[in-house]
Amino acid sequence: MTIAVAERPAVSARDVVKRYGGVTALNGVSLDVQEGEIFGIIGPNGAGKSTLFDILCGITVPTSGSIRIMGSEIAGMPPHHIARSGVARTFQRTAVFAESTVLENLLFGRHASFHHGVLGRIFGSKTFVGDQQAFQARVEEVLKLIGLDGERHRKAGVLAYGVQRRLAVGIALMTDPKIMFLDEPAAGMNGRETADFIALIRAIAPGRTILIVEHDMSVIRQLCGRALVVVDGMPVVVDAPHQVLSHPEVVTAYLGADDDE
Amino acid sequence: MATHFGTMIDRKLVAVSDKNRSGRTAREASYAICSLFVIAVCGYTFTDPFVVTLAGYTCAFALFALSINIILGGVGEVPLGQCLFFGLGAYGAAIGMGKLGLPFDVSVLIALVLSVVLAAIIGVITLRLTGAYFSIVSWGLTGVAMVAATNLDEITGGPLGLFGFPPIEIGPLQLSDPPTYFAVTATILLVAILFLVALRRSPFGAAMDSVRQNPHLARSVGVDVARVRLKAFMLSAPFAALAGALAVPYTQIVTPEVFSVANTVDGLLMVLLGGAQLVIGPVIGAAVFTLIPQAMNLDPNIRILLFSSVIILIMMFAPGGLHQVGVALRDRFGGKTDDDRSR
Numbered sequence A: 001m002t003i004a005v006a007e008r009p010a011v012s013a014r015d016v017v018k019r020y021g022g023v024t025a026l027n028g029v030s031l032d033v034q035e036g037e038i039f040g041i042i043g044p045n046g047a048g049k050s051t052l053f054d055i056l057c058g059i060t061v062p063t064s065g066s067i068r069i070m071g072s073e074i075a076g077m078p079p080h081h082i083a084r085s086g087v088a089r090t091f092q093r094t095a096v097f098a099e100s101t102v103l104e105n106l107l108f109g110r111h112a113s114f115h116h117g118v119l120g121r122i123f124g125s126k127t128f129v130g131d132q133q134a135f136q137a138r139v140e141e142v143l144k145l146i147g148l149d150g151e152r153h154r155k156a157g158v159l160a161y162g163v164q165r166r167l168a169v170g171i172a173l174m175t176d177p178k179i180m181f182l183d184e185p186a187a188g189m190n191g192r193e194t195a196d197f198i199a200l201i202r203a204i205a206p207g208r209t210i211l212i213v214e215h216d217m218s219v220i221r222q223l224c225g226r227a228l229v230v231v232d233g234m235p236v237v238v239d240a241p242h243q244v245l246s247h248p249e250v251v252t253a254y255l256g257a258d259d260d261e
Numbered sequence B: 001m002a003t004h005f006g007t008m009i010d011r012k013l014v015a016v017s018d019k020n021r022s023g024r025t026a027r028e029a030s031y032a033i034c035s036l037f038v039i040a041v042c043g044y045t046f047t048d049p050f051v052v053t054l055a056g057y058t059c060a061f062a063l064f065a066l067s068i069n070i071i072l073g074g075v076g077e078v079p080l081g082q083c084l085f086f087g088l089g090a091y092g093a094a095i096g097m098g099k100l101g102l103p104f105d106v107s108v109l110i111a112l113v114l115s116v117v118l119a120a121i122i123g124v125i126t127l128r129l130t131g132a133y134f135s136i137v138s139w140g141l142t143g144v145a146m147v148a149a150t151n152l153d154e155i156t157g158g159p160l161g162l163f164g165f166p167p168i169e170i171g172p173l174q175l176s177d178p179p180t181y182f183a184v185t186a187t188i189l190l191v192a193i194l195f196l197v198a199l200r201r202s203p204f205g206a207a208m209d210s211v212r213q214n215p216h217l218a219r220s221v222g223v224d225v226a227r228v229r230l231k232a233f234m235l236s237a238p239f240a241a242l243a244g245a246l247a248v249p250y251t252q253i254v255t256p257e258v259f260s261v262a263n264t265v266d267g268l269l270m271v272l273l274g275g276a277q278l279v280i281g282p283v284i285g286a287a288v289f290t291l292i293p294q295a296m297n298l299d300p301n302i303r304i305l306l307f308s309s310v311i312i313l314i315m316m317f318a319p320g321g322l323h324q325v326g327v328a329l330r331d332r333f334g335g336k337t338d339d340d341r342s343r
């Protein structure tokens, strides 16, 4: 508990390898993200960024290597435990509960933090009004933060793509996470939406550690203090965004990747 | 502690912010009351014992469709093996009465308990699988059950099955009397529906919904996906077993055929017909599926042809089932436009 912050990174990975049959998705990635940092991860399509996220938050078990979150080894911990211990994650593809309303989307996470007893479920007690109000306030606060206050009864699936991305961040925020993994959170956003999004991340960043995978370099440049470049499952360089972007290997990788897009 | 907290929040949020949910509750309650009315009207107008018994059997089978829908509409898997529990209930009642000399109700209770235990065991093994793998493996287990039922002559009566039961009764209620049979199954069905409506509104219902829609995201917000799936499976089993047991007074015989996948498919069709996302969808499906062909005196082959076509049309144009068709019609002619809230 008294260990200095710098000696205990929020997220720490050592030599992470992940193979899917013959495909090596990650080939020896190590990183240390300090508490309070906004840390970027960039790399061409298929580089292994999402796989790295899955491993860092315990959804996928690495072939080898070790992960520490807030100093504790997560091997063998079920993903929902990791989630409940203050780690939240947004997904690149299906980021929201499409069939539910915006409000319901925010509520799903909260249900999981309660222990459900049948009797308690049937007979609500009157002694937790304070907590209850705090929670309602939280819902309202998150709705305002993500700018979906007026859309709470709309189905998530009918929202514009960029708006769904903001909702995804809102879902993650409901558990009041200490560490957030955002997988391409600004994908599909137009310029204005991206600017709003950057403001949103800045607003929620204090007190949290945030890792962002993003193809939009302006987002990385504006938000992140440091960024890791992954190419073909291997770490190339970790440095300030403007530094890594001029790194020769990175330039080559991106010129190659641009052709695919 | 936290439980109360959760409940309070649910209530408050439902009451304060989520009006459309309470609207749904009201709508479902009105559906339930309507169906009760229809049940009562049917009970009194149709005096033909065969029709009344068939209506009772339809209620029993609707219970099976509800069981299937706890899995399909609840956590989004296709439980092709669900007739395993249906058969367990049927055989449980038959063996209890015919071989062990137990009363019907005691036999059924034992079967219900066994079904939950069996679901726990099977669930732990099969629920690691998802999608087609889960469906196929659970279907495979019904094949095992069918072979067992066919060969354990001593207990199951072998391929000929068990029949010739003493009068089937629950306390003073004679299930061999058609109106009583109908009243009992209809009441049990209604209680089951109310229970499932409450379940859907509960935190566990929300957890199932999150798992069905997006298991990865559910996990990332702290839902124990494996546990939710297992609990749903264990919850669905006694519904199916009860359905199987309540079918016995109608069938008067239990053969290994109860484990046939055709049984499950009938239930699945009812769910799809009525709509998986409404609690009473499967009940509507069951009523349409059994009663209409009967009333129209349809040839079984024509029935299959007709239903296959209807199912295809529904899946193509109204994946939400007949309920969705109803809502669409109401919106069109009633001038209502609460578009995305029809679920």
Ligand SMILES: Nc1ncnc2c1ncn2[C@@H]1O[C@H](COP(=O)(O)OP(=O)(O)OP(=O)(O)O)[C@@H](O)[C@H]1O
Binding pocket: A020, A023, A024, A025, A043, A044, A045, A046, A047, A048, A049, A050, A051, A052, A092
């Ligand atoms: N479940 C899986 N099974 C097999 N191969 C996989 C699996 N998941 C990822 N891969 C492979 O691992 C590699 C890395 O994929 P990953 O999704 O992590 O890349 P990414 O950097 O997130 O790419 P993108 O920018 O397109 O999102 C790819 O070659 C992919 O095909």
Ligand SMILES: [Mg+2]
Binding pocket: A049, A050, A051, A092, A183
């Ligand atoms: Mg990715």
